[in-house]
Amino acid sequence: MAVQAAHAGGGIADHIHPEPQGFIRRYVFSIDHKIIGIQYMITGFVFFILSGLLAETIRVQLMNHAGGFVSNDTYNEVYTVHGSAMVWLVIIPIVTGGFGNFVMPLQIGARDVAFPWLNMLSFWMFPVAGLLLFSSFLVGAPVAGWTEYPPISLEGGVGTSMWCAAIFLIGVSSTLTGINFIVTIMQMRAPGMTFTRMPLFVWAQLATAPLSMVATTALAAALAALFIERQFGVPFYDPTKGGSPVLWQHMFWFYSHPAVYIMVLPVFGIVSEILPTFSRKPIFGYKMIAFSSMAIALVGFMVWAHHMFTSGLAPYLQLPFMILTYVVAVPTGVKIFSWLATLWGGKIHLTTAMLFALGFLALFTLGGITGIFLAAIPYDLHIHGTYFVVGHFHYVLVGGSLTGIFAGIYYWFPKMSGRMMNETLGKWNFALFFIGFNGTFLPMHWLGILGMPRWVPQYDPQFEFWNRFASVSSFVMTFGILLFFVNVIWSLRNGKKAGANPWGARTLEWQLPSPPHYYNFKHIPNVYGLPYDFSLPLPYKGLDEELTDSPAPVPAGSH
């Protein structure tokens, strides 16, 4: 066919090819965005289990003020790999590579992402990076925390260099995915889907993709410099050879602050889909939510030095960073209030997905508020590097991102697998997770204020009670998460058949069969409205006929 010959390089017409039939081409080295999305999620959850075990090792060690469960060095390795893996191998790949790949092309009415082969390449860098990172345990894993501040990270064996290589690789993957998503969203929206008709999840991905692209590249530079300094003795960071340790901190945080938004913005998108669906209400303040995502992404590039208030920067340099960090509170506040207003006056169906979305709202808000404490230089001088910080970022990343990930899985699982998840198990999962989570991380704020530093395998006996409390709570949380995996595995076999649109949702992906066909859309639909108006007919024309007139069913498990 002439069409194929003209587009051997990839692009829209690629999916006019016949569906691959072999197992390998179809499920392993697939170029289908849906399969790749699911691959990201499965791989991400495998690493999640591994780094979850590491987290429990930390909590067991801290049951006793004198430690004693593992040696100091092992403990240091454990939390370093725990942090690095959770950030780079779990949350970022799942929210961008996972949900972004599976959901975003379906929501914009595309047959695939812009560069399917590149997409496959980005995915395969991810498990390789993960293996590299975890195999550093065999040779002595890095110890200096996920931030790896030199000069301490210049010491030690080859493990830290492996860490550099692994993160570099995942960074390249992230950059390529960012490029892929930007082009996809800019170029491949269905006709009629203007920017102001895009679902908010797509907006969130559009805000995230430039962050992954630009910030991650800056991190790649920092990592490359660390790597060549470690391996070839080229002085960038070593002060005794003319380098500067603070240089690393600038370059690292220039990435790692936006990285927080890479981890959280897509989850904002997930929540912005779930809340209107289960409230049977349009999202409140669509434009403000979309705009605030972009504002957060933009300001996110200008606040990195708020992680460095104790690093000896010139005082006049610190002030603008503090104030810009405060400014982030405004768009974030706008989002939270808009979500609240979306709930108001709705017909709320408390499905598990909705519970997790509400849980996200509750936990993330608290993480945002404690962020203000850390942004205020006078108070940051007190709590920087303490358990307050640990509590804060776990509220943002676990309470925020991970809760949102669970919400997203409960929401889109029927679309991915064609089966419903068990709602009873799901509600137990939510309850145990929510209670255990708060019990684990809430006391940490107070511990930090009272003087417990982070990165310690032993600590002052006065903090023992709350540490034990946190550890026990973390077991509860772990049990809750275990139920999640049980639920997924059980539902894959035994879940109720989902049908096309079990939740009565209105975005495009729910107008397709579950799971969607290989090509997604036989005919690309025309879009003529926002997907959130429950009182109006669906704003799509030209959808595959067999689905357009099926009535919106009641969400399962809502009573």
Next chain:
Amino acid sequence: MDFAVLERSVAVVGGVLVAFVSAYALYKDWKTPGLDNQVFKVMLFLLAVGAVLATLAGLGVLGNFPKAA
């Protein structure tokens, strides 16, 4: 002939040449449409700037020469 003088003369002459040609190309392309052409225009402009810098460096206006020891 001193090699250093030669290379500087080439830098000056070549720099002027490159600056003029790229400025001319920019002028010719000024109204071309399309994303790629917009990028090309920025690139040509920067190229002209670079050539001017190289010329000035060759003339000794910018940058430092090692002192004749």
Next chain:
Amino acid sequence: MAENRQAVGFGRGFWIATAVLTVVAAGSVYFWYTLPISNALPEAILTARQIDDLFRFMAAVGSALYVFIFGYIVYFAIAFRAKKGDDPNAIGVQVHDNVRLEVLWTILPALFVVLLSIISVKIWYEITLQPANGLVVEAIGHKWYYTFRYPQVHGEITDEMHVPLGVPVTLNVTSSDVIHSFWVPAMRLKTDMVPGMVTTIRFTPVRPGRYQIICTQFCGTQHAEMNKQVFVIEDRPAYDAWFHSWQAKNANASDAVATASTGTVALAGGDAKAGQATFQAKCSACHAIGPYSQRLVGPGLKDVLHDPSHPSLVDGDAATPANVAKILQQGYKGDMGQMPSAQMNAIGDKDIANLVAYLNSLK
């Protein structure tokens, strides 16, 4: 639509919930403002009180806000839930926007940001602009302990840190190996100890007692054990006694490791002869006694103080004895390596004076 909104959204339940939340929020504000933080963690310096006040302010506003957000989440989830008897296709109130509300919740946080900025900048100025005229102490981080230097005490004090009550302290911190951190929770102050860099914090202790110094920046295997204490001593004679005891104890060990990076070295009475010996022992590995261009690691130093073609030193200062002494004392982070400081070279003020005298004698 309006009646509908009245009935569904702003009925009695909503106002009762709002009233309850307001009471709870007020309670939380009261809680934070009366919370006796200083019982749990003493406020040992002048600014600690203000820092705690900033905390109270943020905690009060934050928790009040949180009470409303969390409360409304729970209230909405219950009040607006789809009930068993409802029409399965029932939908919520179809509102998209409310410009007034959105402007309100953009402006209010923005105002809060402005207010908070003003308050924190004010407190932060007070922290940074503490008086500089008191005691100058230097703290050095090592793996995994702290040492201190006091004026007129030779060498490093390996004991706990002692400061007299009410005297402003200027603390210069640095590190001898990796990044450490100097945190006294009771002082609400922390600064990183970055190798190759001197960072200064200032404070005035106002409460006698014994407080923990803790390292919060990961520095290796025994990071968790890197603690020391700071004694704030009310009894001036007791402080003086401690001070004199260290003066005596370090009187001889003194020149092994000398005070660095602060204070100027007295150059009078430098002995060129002794300087030459020190030069041979400590400097000749990197510097030749030859012209500037005779480079080993650093430049030749034969006429460092008398060379008209090199009127300034590597750090750009004029080539004067005092500036040479400064480089000898503080070191210089060069590119072919580091010109070690007096501390790293293990030379004292006297040695510096001798060396300068020696270099000055070369022509």
Next chain:
Amino acid sequence: MPHGAVADPDEGQVDQLYAETRQLRLQGFLLFLVSDVVLFSSFIFAYLYLRNTLPAWPPPGINRLDVGFAAFNSVVLFGSGVTMHYALESWKHGKFARYANFLIATIVLGAAFLAGQGYEYTNLYMREHVSWSGSGAFGASFFTLTGMHGFHVFVGVCYLTVLLLQSCAGVYTKEKYFGLTAGTLYWHFVDVIWVVLFSIFYLI
């Protein structure tokens, strides 16, 4: 425009489709170049930061870089940018022989630049004893950045050679030549990065 026009590709709107995929690839390639710019910018930031923390630059014992030869070498690279521009222009106007000449000139100039840089490295290493790992932040930043750039030039030279061979083999037509556009974009990018590197290393 989003891809409504390809809703039914069976009708074979090849040129329409080419325009669309070309737009995709163009944007993708430009974004790739943007991320490469960020990579260079990060290292440039590192260089300027280190330079700023040191009291004197170049550090004592290291002479200032020889701007004369660098200016000469820069002109070589900038000249190759101009020839590349005219190579693409010639192709667009169907003057394939002229295109080949210009492209070969570009490749030669690019290779000459690499040789010049090799000469400069040798000179620095042998005469001035400046090395990558042994000369502090100076050697680290100079060799890393110019080395990275040199690597990009090398890749570019290879890339352009492939393009030359491909165009000889008839891969591109007068209408469909996105590969050549991408090559030109890449080569201009390499030039423009050098404008920055030349300024910050030799001129300030």
